[in-house]
Amino acid sequence: MQTIHFTMADLGRIRMATTVGITGEAVFAMDSFAKARTGIFAVWRRRFAHRSPVRALGRSVRPVPDLLWLVHETTLPGRAPVDGADAGRDEVVAAVRSFCSVAISPFWPRVHGHLESERDARSRLAMTGGVERLLDTLHPLVRWRPPVLEIPGERTGEIHLDGRGLVLVPSLFLHEGRAALLMDGQDGETPVLVFSAAPPSHTDAKEMWNAPEIGHRALAALVGRTRAAVLQELTDSRSTGELAERLRMSSAGISQHTSILREAGLITTRRNRNTVQHDVTRLGKALLDGTALDVRCRTS
Numbered sequence: 001m002q003t004i005h006f007t008m009a010d011l012g013r014i015r016m017a018t019t020v021g022i023t024g025e026a027v028f029a030m031d032s033f034a035k036a037r038t039g040i041f042a043v044w045r046r047r048f049a050h051r052s053p054v055r056a057l058g059r060s061v062r063p064v065p066d067l068l069w070l071v072h073e074t075t076l077p078g079r080a081p082v083d084g085a086d087a088g089r090d091e092v093v094a095a096v097r098s099f100c101s102v103a104i105s106p107f108w109p110r111v112h113g114h115l116e117s118e119r120d121a122r123s124r125l126a127m128t129g130g131v132e133r134l135l136d137t138l139h140p141l142v143r144w145r146p147p148v149l150e151i152p153g154e155r156t157g158e159i160h161l162d163g164r165g166l167v168l169v170p171s172l173f174l175h176e177g178r179a180a181l182l183m184d185g186q187d188g189e190t191p192v193l194v195f196s197a198a199p200p201s202h203t204d205a206k207e208m209w210n211a212p213e214i215g216h217r218a219l220a221a222l223v224g225r226t227r228a229a230v231l232q233e234l235t236d237s238r239s240t241g242e243l244a245e246r247l248r249m250s251s252a253g254i255s256q257h258t259s260i261l262r263e264a265g266l267i268t269t270r271r272n273r274n275t276v277q278h279d280v281t282r283l284g285k286a287l288l289d290g291t292a293l294d295v296r297c298r299t300s
Contacts, residue, residue, distance in 0.1 A: 002151040002181055004193070005160045013165025013190075014131050016123050018236055019115045020169055020182075020194055022108055024071040026100035028180075028194075029173035031063040033103070040198055041173075044209045048102055064180065065155055070096060071194070072182045109288050110208045111172050112235055118170040118197040138168070138195045142179050151179050151193070164190050170197030223264070227257045231288060234267055234280040243278070 019025065032041050070092065104111070126134040136144040143150040159181065167190055174180060174196045182192040199208065223231065226247075233246055243254045258278055261267045266284035270277050280288070 002153065002155055003158050004149040004151065004166065004181070004191070005158065006147045006149070006166075007161065007163060009163045010161040010165050011131050013163070014126070014134070015165065015167050015190075016119050016126075017167055017169045017192075018119045019112060020071055020171060020192075021074045022104055023074040023096060023100055024194075025111065025171060025173050026096055026104045027063050027067045027071050028171050028175070029103055030067075030096065030099055032173050032175050033099075034063075044103070044107075047209065064175065064178065065153075067092065067096070068180060068182060071180070072192075107208060108232075114172055114199065114208065115170050115197065116235070122168070122170070134168075139179060142195065149193075151181060153178065153180075155181070159191060161191065166190065167192045169194045171195065172197060172199070223261070223266075227261055230254065230257050231261060231266060231280060231284055234278055234284070235288065237277055237279045240276045240278070 020028075033045055122134060125137065132144065132146065135149055138144075141152050169192060171180075171194045174194055179193060179195045182194060226249075229247055230243060233243055238246070240251050240254050240258065243249075243258070244251045247254070255276075258267060258269060261284070262269050262278075266281055266287065268279050268281055270279075
């Protein structure tokens with residue numbers, strides 16, 4: 001069991017994020033693929049079980065906890081690899097990316113929409129019931145015993161936030177009953193706690209797995225593959241620099257693509273001091289929600 005120790009300052013510095021990103025979700029999905037033969041992931045698993053995409057990792061690798069370092073890297077792009085990124089990193093990354101393209105990309109817009117709704121619901125809970133109510137209802141197996149949050153699992157240790165706060169992130173594919181602490185804050189980073197946020201019913205889950213598989217071709221043909229990737233990244237507000245880093249492009253190149261998307265009414269742009277911030281519009285979001293965008297499975 002891991003324990004997270006809060007101070008009063010930490011309770012005032014809890015933030016919610018939408019997702020660890022498509023590659024991070026793929027790592028958790030690989031874990032669920034090996035375990036979820038029944039339940040809400042059964043339909044999803046049966047769609048490509050015959051392709052056995054997890055075998056590329058080898059039997060000795062368990063996605064959770066062995067690949068949490070990769071979730072860490074994709075959650076904080078541009079940071080140096082953390083402990084666990086060994087000499088076999090390229091092979092592991094290739095296997096995760098291959099799995100992601102098959103098992104996650106076709107469903108990503110609906111998965112992201114579910115996680116966005118979960119983030120909003122949790123944020124409202126914190127506003128109406130307080131942050132302690134939020135911590136007390138993350139998951140039945142995650143216990144809030146003020147001022148300590150107890151995380152069950154194989155990993156052990158004590159994390160003292162000491163004023164750094166905590167980022168909470170929902171995950172669809174994190175196996176039921178789990179929560180994962182991605183970093184301990186020893187390097188001055190704010191620790192990130194990912195918690196399981198499964199669909200509320202089998203019906204909701206089945207609708208998610210029925211996402212069309214060819215919509216991304218129409219979107220890519222309409223706006224171009226690169227601009228489609230930019231639009232997908234803007235399901236969360238991002239600056240030009242953040243887009244350039246995540247898509248491995250120059251800032252000038254990103255500016256050209258965002259200019260075209262803005263003229264088409266798919267995004268908005270605002271300047272805040274020296275930063276240019278971009279957001280998807282309602283039209284852009286409707287376009288994304290109506291297609292199973294072929295999102296590239298990226299690593300940092």
